[in-house]
Amino acid sequence: EIVLTQSPATLSLSPGERATLSCRASQSVSSYLAWYQQKPGQAPRLLIYDASNRATGIPTRFSGSGFGTDFTLTISSLEPEDFAVYYCQQRSNWPLSFGGGTKVEIK
Amino acid sequence: QVQLVESGGGVVQPGRSLRLSCAASGLTFSSYGMHWVRQAPGKGLEWVALISYDGTNKHYADSVKGRFTISRDNSKNTLYLQMNSLRPEDTAVYYCAKDYNWGTFHIWGQGTMVTVSS
Numbered sequence: 001e002i003v004l005t006q007s008p009a010t011l012s013l014s015p016g017e018r019a020t021l022s023c024r025a026s027q028s029v030s031s032y033l034a035w036y037q038q039k040p041g042q043a044p045r046l047l048i049y050d051a052s053n054r055a056t057g058i059p060t061r062f063s064g065s066g067f068g069t070d071f072t073l074t075i076s077s078l079e080p081e082d083f084a085v086y087y088c089q090q091r092s093n094w095p096l097s098f099g100g101g102t103k104v105e106i107k
Numbered sequence: 108q109v110q111l112v113e114s115g116g117g118v119v120q121p122g123r124s125l126r127l128s129c130a131a132s133g134l135t136f137s138s139y140g141m142h143w144v145r146q147a148p149g150k151g152l153e154w155v156a157l158i159s160y161d162g163t164n165k166h167y168a169d170s171v172k173g174r175f176t177i178s179r180d181n182s183k184n185t186l187y188l189q190m191n192s193l194r195p196e197d198t199a200v201y202y203c204a205k206d207y208n209w210g211t212f213h214i215w216g217q218g219t220m221v222t223v224s225s
Contacts, residue, residue: 098153
């Protein structure tokens with residue numbers, strides 16, 4: 001099973017700041033990595049698929065990069081609605097797996 | 108727009124069974140693979156199962172293999188999860204999700220809570 005390790009566990013930032021979230025895979029997942037946003041009491045929402053492709057309707061301040069084992073989700077300038085938990089997920093190997101999440105909180 | 112609505116959750120004793128449903132609308136249901144994903148209280152996300160658009164191909168997480176069965180009825184636009192031999196560790200919100208590219212969770216339902224407790 002591919003283990004995804006997200007860091008940091010918590011990121012404390014102010015609105016307008018840049019957020020950089022990391023996801024590291026225990027073995028290569030090529031570009032088969034997605035990012036999701038989850039707010040309290042809500043279902044997750046797909047942000048980025050296949051490492052760098054924004055899903056429909058996702059603002060351009062969200063971007064993804066990486067290949068192989070190291071991936072990054074960047075939020076260029078945090079809006080109030082961006083404070084949430086973010087998960088990465090791989091579809092390279094069965095079983096599909098998620099990282100443990102990064103909480104982006106207001107500083 | 109696409110809507111996925113889960114139902115069937117509730118409180119069940121260990122060892123008993125439960126069947127979840129996910130009603131889909133706003134999409135050609137029979138064209139897409141579908142997933143179940145769960146989230147234990149206060150915890151992260153765990154993929155549970157995937158079924159292909161026509162029901163012929165299925166994959167399961169090791170934690171549920173042999174106990175859970177994913178199925179679909181394309182005539183009713185509905186996805187199912189039959190859960191047998193339930194354990195306390197199966198307690199979670201269960202989400203259905205539309206597949207994209209055989210392994211990405213494109214659209215999610217709002218979830219249904221399953222509590223396994225005596």
